[in-house]
Amino acid sequence: xxxxxxxxxxxxxxxxxxxxxxxxxxxxxxxxxxxxxxxxxxxxxxxxxxxxxxxxxxxxxxxxxxxxxxxxxxxxxxxxxxxxxxxxxxxxxxxxxxxxxxxxxxxxxxxxxxxxxxxxxxxxxxxxxxxxxxxxxxxxxxxxxxxxxxxxxxxxxxxxxxxxxxxxxxxxxxxxxxxxxxxxxxxxxxxxxxxxxxxxxxxxxxxxxxxxxxxxxxx
Amino acid sequence: xxxxxxxxxxxxxxxxxxxxxxxxxxxxxxxxxxxxxxxxxxxxxxxxxxxxxxxxxxxxxxxxxxxxxxxxxxxxxxxxxxxxxxxxxxxxxxxxxxxxxxxxxxxxxxxxxxxxxxxxxxxxxxxxxxxxxxxxxxxxxxxxxxxxxxxxxxxxxxxxxxxxxxxxxxxxxxxxxxxxxxxxxxxxxxxxxxxxxxxxxxxxxxxx
Numbered sequence: 001x002x003x004x005x006x007x008x009x010x011x012x013x014x015x016x017x018x019x020x021x022x023x024x025x026x027x028x029x030x031x032x033x034x035x036x037x038x039x040x041x042x043x044x045x046x047x048x049x050x051x052x053x054x055x056x057x058x059x060x061x062x063x064x065x066x067x068x069x070x071x072x073x074x075x076x077x078x079x080x081x082x083x084x085x086x087x088x089x090x091x092x093x094x095x096x097x098x099x100x101x102x103x104x105x106x107x108x109x110x111x112x113x114x115x116x117x118x119x120x121x122x123x124x125x126x127x128x129x130x131x132x133x134x135x136x137x138x139x140x141x142x143x144x145x146x147x148x149x150x151x152x153x154x155x156x157x158x159x160x161x162x163x164x165x166x167x168x169x170x171x172x173x174x175x176x177x178x179x180x181x182x183x184x185x186x187x188x189x190x191x192x193x194x195x196x197x198x199x200x201x202x203x204x205x206x207x208x209x210x211x212x213x214x215x216x217x218x219x
Numbered sequence: 220x221x222x223x224x225x226x227x228x229x230x231x232x233x234x235x236x237x238x239x240x241x242x243x244x245x246x247x248x249x250x251x252x253x254x255x256x257x258x259x260x261x262x263x264x265x266x267x268x269x270x271x272x273x274x275x276x277x278x279x280x281x282x283x284x285x286x287x288x289x290x291x292x293x294x295x296x297x298x299x300x301x302x303x304x305x306x307x308x309x310x311x312x313x314x315x316x317x318x319x320x321x322x323x324x325x326x327x328x329x330x331x332x333x334x335x336x337x338x339x340x341x342x343x344x345x346x347x348x349x350x351x352x353x354x355x356x357x358x359x360x361x362x363x364x365x366x367x368x369x370x371x372x373x374x375x376x377x378x379x380x381x382x383x384x385x386x387x388x389x390x391x392x393x394x395x396x397x398x399x400x401x402x403x404x405x406x407x408x409x410x411x412x413x414x415x416x417x418x419x420x421x422x423x424x425x426x427x
Contacts, residue, residue: 005331006329006330007329007330007349007352007353008330008352008356008357008380009353009356009357010349010353011353011357013349013350013353013354014350015365016345016348016350016351016354016362017344017345017350017365018345018365018366018367019343019344020410020412022344024266024267024341025263028238029240029241029242031263031267032241032245032259032263033241034263034341035259035260036241036244036245036248036259038262039253039254039255039259039262040248040254043253043254052330052331056330064349068344068347068348073241073244077244085251085253086247086251090247091240091243091244091247094239094243094246094247095243095247095250096247099251100251100253103252106252106255107255107258108255108258109255109258109260109261112258112261112265113261113265116262116265116308117307118307119307119308119310120311121311121312121384122312122383122384123312150330150382151382152329152330152380152382154329166312166383172383186385190377197357202358202359202360202376204372204376205359205376206376206377206378207356207377207378208377208379208380209380209382210381210382211383
């Protein structure tokens with residue numbers, strides 16, 4: 001969706017405030033919000049694309065006003081509420097008012113290390129040959145889906161060149177919608193800054209995005 | 220770890236609204252049997268102490284010291300990084316991109332905050348911020364200026380927007396003057412920012 005998360009090319013946010021040796025977390029609650037979000041994915045049964053979709057579908061004004069882990073927290077509450085794992089009354093009361101629902105996949109301390117080390121690879125067996133090859137010119141399609149997508153607005157309609165073919169990967173659009181993994185070929189496509197931002201842009205700059213096959217069309 | 224809630228917060232002795240909300244949420248989820256508080260402690264400890272840019276610095280130092288390793292890293296970064304024991308979450312599919320005299324690489328995630336956790340740990344606040352995410356793709360030289368980095372005006376800048384599950388690690392240029400340094404010592408020249416592209420590796424003089 002064309003939400004506030006899609007920030008590439010926006011203006012007016014001011015300078016980047018660089019922090020060289022800052023702490024990993026800036027408040028104690030950030031630690032717990034981070035860990036709760038990771039730990040709840042198992043019992044909650046949602047995938048990473050559903051997590052991202054939950055955060056992105058916050059009202060744009062809220063998304064821009066919240067700090068990073070406040071966005072995570074709001075996304076987590078939303079995902080749990082949608083699945084009936086916690087009720088709005090419980091969030092308001094700050095207390096559990098009814099027994100938990102039966103869940104599987106609770107993350108036990110003994111499994112943390114192996115779960116993190118394994119990760120969740122997204123590459124799948126390709127069922128079709130790749131539609132595009134390295135070096136080929138492609139156009140990012142002018143798509144504006146109302147659901148989750150990973151095609152940023154600033155490349156839509158623009159022509160770039162394929163630099164990498166990464167194999168078939170889980171398609172976030174389908175995965176976030178609960179429609180399965182629908183793996184598609186994934187490419188890195190590089191665009192000249194002047195193609196994206198006009199003739200006044202820096203000739204020495206180019207920008208690459210990773211784009212699934214259905215995001216692209218032949219030129 | 221729970222006791223720290225009362226102490227290390229900007230707001231002094233009273234708890235902020237969000238602090239109260241997160242505490243309550245944790246107690247609800249524990250009461251319902253959804254989370255194991257010891258697992259939460261371990262997740263936090265992992266990314267506060269064990270996994271961080273020192274991992275990536277070892278990868279870069281190895282690539283600087285060992286031409287064969289560098290070749291493997293640029294060809295299949297996931298496998299080469301796994302040789303040093305760094306695998307898993309948010310680093311499942313790694314690509315290493317090399318800075319040279321002609322090319323500088325800069326990594327961003329405009330859509331959220333995708334970042335190569337196994338080699339760099341969790342992203343710094345600025346990486347997740349609107350100023351960085353909005354401008355890195357539009358005007359990377361001005362972003363570099365915010366970091367005090369000025370590159371020659373004819374140097375090519377390649378920005379990588381991490382829009383899928385591919386995670387990018389910048390292989391910074393090896394500074395001059397460290398030709399005889401051991402791999403371990405070379406790692407002290409590698410900063411987090413140099414592996415994102417918002418900085419350069421330290422010179423031997425800067426490191427001492």
